[in-house]
Amino acid sequence: MFSKFQDWCNKVPLTLLWVCIYCGSIFYLVILLKLTSANILGVSLQTFLNQKVFAHSVTYYKGLHKALENMKICLS
Numbered sequence: 001m002f003s004k005f006q007d008w009c010n011k012v013p014l015t016l017l018w019v020c021i022y023c024g025s026i027f028y029l030v031i032l033l034k035l036t037s038a039n040i041l042g043v044s045l046q047t048f049l050n051q052k053v054f055a056h057s058v059t060y061y062k063g064l065h066k067a068l069e070n071m072k073i074c075l076s
Contacts, residue, residue, distance in 0.1 A: 018068060025064060029057060 021064065021068065025061065
């Protein structure tokens with residue numbers, strides 16, 4: 001099964017994969033910021049930045065970056 005995954009990854013340009021994942025991540029963060037700045041969630045942007053959601057976003061980006069680095073090493 002892992003060899004099938006490797007074959008699939010070799011067919012998909014790694015650069016395209018990076019672009020898709022990072023664009024998706026930026027879109028996710030922008031949506032969170034827009035929801036917060038518009039007070040749809042009932043909190044201000046400053047409150048948002050002080051809460052755990054911001055910490056989770058940072059952790060998400062660090063984890064995403066680490067996973068992409070591991071995948072890059074695995075495929076090279």
